[in-house]
Amino acid sequence: xxxxxxxxxxxxxxxxxxxxxxxxxxxxxxxxxxxxxxxxxxxxxxxxxxxxxxxxxxxxxxxxxxxxxxxxxxxxxxxxxxxxxxxxxxxxxxxxxxxxxxxxxxxxxxxxxxxxxxxxxxxxxxxxxxxxxxxxxxxxxxxxxxxxxxxxxxxxxxxxxxxxxxxxxxxxxxxxxxxxxxxxxxxx
Amino acid sequence: xxxxxxxxxxxxxxxxxxxxxxxxxxxxxxxxxxxxxxxxxxxxxxxxxxxxxxxxxxxxxxxxxxxxxxxxxxxxxxxxxxxxxxxxxxxxxxxxxxxxxxxxxxxxxxxxxxxxxxxxxxxxxxxxxxxxxxxxxxxxxxxxxxxxxxxxxxxxxxxxxxxxxxxxxxxxxxxxxxxxxxxxxxxxxxxxxxxxxxxxxxxxxxxxxxxxxxxxxxxxxxxxxxxxxxxxxxxxxxxxxxxxxxxxxxxxxxxxxxxxxxxxxxxxxxxxxxxxxxxxxxxxxxxxxxxxxxxxxxxxxx
Numbered sequence: 001x002x003x004x005x006x007x008x009x010x011x012x013x014x015x016x017x018x019x020x021x022x023x024x025x026x027x028x029x030x031x032x033x034x035x036x037x038x039x040x041x042x043x044x045x046x047x048x049x050x051x052x053x054x055x056x057x058x059x060x061x062x063x064x065x066x067x068x069x070x071x072x073x074x075x076x077x078x079x080x081x082x083x084x085x086x087x088x089x090x091x092x093x094x095x096x097x098x099x100x101x102x103x104x105x106x107x108x109x110x111x112x113x114x115x116x117x118x119x120x121x122x123x124x125x126x127x128x129x130x131x132x133x134x135x136x137x138x139x140x141x142x143x144x145x146x147x148x149x150x151x152x153x154x155x156x157x158x159x160x161x162x163x164x165x166x167x168x169x170x171x172x173x174x175x176x177x178x179x180x181x182x183x184x185x186x187x188x
Numbered sequence: 189x190x191x192x193x194x195x196x197x198x199x200x201x202x203x204x205x206x207x208x209x210x211x212x213x214x215x216x217x218x219x220x221x222x223x224x225x226x227x228x229x230x231x232x233x234x235x236x237x238x239x240x241x242x243x244x245x246x247x248x249x250x251x252x253x254x255x256x257x258x259x260x261x262x263x264x265x266x267x268x269x270x271x272x273x274x275x276x277x278x279x280x281x282x283x284x285x286x287x288x289x290x291x292x293x294x295x296x297x298x299x300x301x302x303x304x305x306x307x308x309x310x311x312x313x314x315x316x317x318x319x320x321x322x323x324x325x326x327x328x329x330x331x332x333x334x335x336x337x338x339x340x341x342x343x344x345x346x347x348x349x350x351x352x353x354x355x356x357x358x359x360x361x362x363x364x365x366x367x368x369x370x371x372x373x374x375x376x377x378x379x380x381x382x383x384x385x386x387x388x389x390x391x392x393x394x395x396x397x398x399x400x401x402x403x404x405x406x407x408x409x410x411x412x413x414x415x416x417x418x419x420x421x422x423x424x425x426x427x428x429x430x431x432x433x434x435x436x437x438x439x440x441x442x443x444x445x446x447x448x449x450x451x452x453x454x455x456x457x458x459x460x461x462x463x464x465x466x467x468x469x470x471x472x473x474x475x476x477x478x479x480x481x482x483x484x485x486x487x488x489x490x
Contacts, residue, residue: 018266022259029258034246038238047254047261054262123237147238149206171199177234178227188222188229 003069010070014061025054028071032078038147039082041124049085053078079148083139087132123186130180138173141166146174193221198228202235383448394435 006027012020032053036046057077064073131139131147144155145166156166193201198221204210205218222229240246 025259025262029255030247030250033250033254038240043251051261055265058266127234127237174199174231178230181230188226188233
């Protein structure tokens, strides 16, 4: 993907050029949907989150620093939005939504793609609820490494911490997550 | 080897497993340890539950109709090109401005009063930090009620977005990846002085409504501050039916008895972040040394 082209489109969008923004949406929606799917395990929810992100980005384009990569900035905004969604879903007890997702998963035709067939299970719901209860720094590290499957050294750089700090934080995040899941009645 | 595998080493093996680099002996060690350690067994299940194809492969599996239909959905919601919403200092300013325009009125959050409004709201978010002890009290008495309420109101998100509008006047600010924001915000020299905030606030007529009643009612920390000043039980229900006026905001500020040079103490801010609230951060860009603010001067603990 042509990063200079993307950055140029972002600068044009910042000046109010909707056609440029349209092109950005066409070019970058796929990675956003994939990232959101990791958080939700549901394509409809991923679509909603991605749509929200694009609207937020349009409204906040004035904060984009042209000296940085637009794609990185966009993914950071998107990740924060997905994390907020994770927390809101837990705190507001959006069980109706969770139930609807579970129902959709249960009633859907068998997925043609075995890698994606796992879908959303009861354990997934418990897991995401437990994730939302992690302290902010642990959540950031855990989601980057274990949920988004990012390289640990790269995640440490992105999060602005030493590699050793990331390792320790990840260790404590996993321990705490296991404890939370146990308290919530999850079984191994 | 299996008997000596620690929980820490178990996690190392989990990382190798995720990377597809765990050999047969390692897999046996994982299974053996998990059989006798419920927490590690849960971690193994977590890894299995989160397993998805690598990023590039997952992108290729995104349903095409979601990609092709995205622009049509986004375009329906975008503000009109001439609304200026993309240039606003806070995300909801554009929405409020359009709503006010539709109603034939004028919105306080736009125009020259915008920084004043932002100052008032940031002021309340920060001033009410001194009532953190009340939150502790609530937490002790009613479990995690206070934290949950604060999360619902998304105070920190709103606070930081408004604060960026104020602080942009004192130097360039740029977004910072989440996770780095707390450290920057805990730097006392980056905070505005109370004098700056009161001067901005003092330029408004005292009866000026800074927040509408619904907005004020939704402001968990403001409700808490109100109760603290009124000597009410912080756990009791409260109705903010008259919004927030400039004079009320100044009264709260005065009650803190800080010098005008006092910068917002870092711990007020960190007290909020201790609640594990979601944070959207901003970084202070490099500025000339002459613009550096003086050290903290506080008269007393809040």
